Every structure is written in C-alpha cells, then in structure tokens.
Amino acid sequence: MRTEVKIFGYLVPFFALATGLYAYFTEPREWVGIVGLLLTTIFSAFIAFYLWITGRKTDRRPEDDLEGEIADLSGDYGHFAPYSWWPLWLGLSIAAVALGLAVGWWLLICAAPFLVISILGWTFEFFRGEKAV
C-alpha cells in the first residue's frame, strides 16, 4: 500500500499550497474556492491515512513486491455472488419509485412494496439457513 499512500500523501502539500496561493490572489474574499481547495487537501490526507491504516492491518501484497509474480495473487478474495437477479428487481423498483415522485404519489405507493421486497431479497439472498455464507 506504500505507493498508494505516497500518491495521495504528495497531493496534501500541493493542495495546501494551492489553497494558500488562491487565498492570497483572491484577497480572501472568494470563500467557495478557498473552502473547496481546503477540503480537497483534507480529503487527500483522509484517503492517504485510510490507505496507510489499511496497509498496516493487511499483509504485504504481491504488487508491493518488486519481485512479485502474477500467480502470487491467486487465492481467496472474499464472498462474491455467483449470480443474482435481485439487482435487476431492485433497479426496476427504484425506477418506479423515482418515477412516482415525478408522476404522482399513487405510483410511489404502488411501487414501494416492490422496493422493500427487492432490498430484503438481495440482502438476505446468501444469509439464510444452512447454506448461508
């Protein structure tokens, strides 16, 4: 993770400097830009910090090793759904609910139960009974 931490870490002094220069040349009156640049500085630091914390908790990855091989990446990556129809139903019911906001409350009320069923179906798909992951 060291490279990722560096990429975002180097952005912090850059945006800090940019904030200072921007504030100086706009004679601190244009607040939206100053706040925007300041937040960009903070967010870069935030991502660098998060990657650093994650890197400390996880083992060194093959891509961190100059001598690493593609084959070293094989192994367990966690749980992924082999296939699932629920996202389709979820998408369709969200579309109907959003359309209901524009067309009328009657459509939203008709579509809402489908949204509830889709969310429950997707969330619980692999977390039921004996075969739960």
Added chain:
Amino acid sequence: MVAVGTMVWLGSEIMFFAGLFAMYFTIRSVSPDMWADRTEYLDITFASINTMILVISSVWCQLGVWQAERGIPHRTGSLLNVKSWGMREWYVLTYLFGATFIAGQVWEYATLTSEGLTPTADSYGSVFYITTGFHGLHVTGGLLAFLLIIGRSFTAKRYTHAQATGAVVTSYYWHFVDVVWIALFAVIYLVG
C-alpha cells in the same frame, strides 16, 4: 474488498454533501441580513442535545463492531450484563439512539414550521431544510441498514466473516453521517 468499496462510495457521498455546503455558503454570502434574522429561530440547546445523542450512538456502534470482529453476534449472558453483549445488542442500542435523533429532527421541523420557517418561505428556509433534510434521510437509511444487519444475524446458521464485514461497513456509513452532522451542526447552529 467490501470495506474499500464502501469507502470509495462514501467518498462520492462526501462530494454530495460538499455540494450542499457550497450551496449554503454561497447563498449565505449574498444575503447576510437574512441569516442574521432567521438564525434567531434556531433552538441551539435542543440541537446540541440531539447532536450529543447522535455522537453517542456512534460510540455504541463501534462497540458493536468490535464484537462483530470478534465473531460474537449476540449476548451470551443476561441483558443486564452489558459485558456479554454481542453485535446485535449494541446495534439495537445504536438504532434506538439514531431513531431518537430523527424524532428530535421531526420535532424541530414541526416547531420551526409553526413559527413560519418553512422550506418555501425564503432561501434560508430552503437551504436549512435541504441540508438537514438530506442528512436526515441518510440517517434514516442507516437505521434501515441496521435493521437488515440485525435481521441477517437471525436468519443465518453461522456468524461468518461475510456477516461481520456487513456490520463493519454499516458502521463506516454511520460514522460518516455522524461526522457530516457535526460539520452541519457547526455550520448552521454555531457559525450562525
């Protein structure tokens, strides 16, 4: 994997709220007189107590996360024995605190509306209800996510790593809306 993906999504959520903050500051900068007048309506004591409730709920959430990471889905002892609580009990407590916060928001909205501060009254009303309202919707979404995470721990036979991951990323989201509220509270109530 799921944790990093959640963080990327929360990054886009931050940009969404950054847009709302930009809106707030921009409209405020062009109508300072309106701000001086309208912020008089806000009940800072009430909002401070409500803020404390949300911040404390984040603490309960984190205690639940630690139990999830240890693989303890539910309590092993009596309900009164807090040390034996698992993820489920802490998340129920988090839910109750979060629901109290939302109830407080509804109360505040009702009070302000009765005093004439409505979303359509003026631009202050608009930005106040849009910023706090979108945050309130996020908290409500988080509450529903807690219900799903708690529900999952009942339906599955074992408490697995995938289950714990779901609980952990829900806590990321909860801490996120908590931090956003602290910023909103500071900007709307304290900076005035």
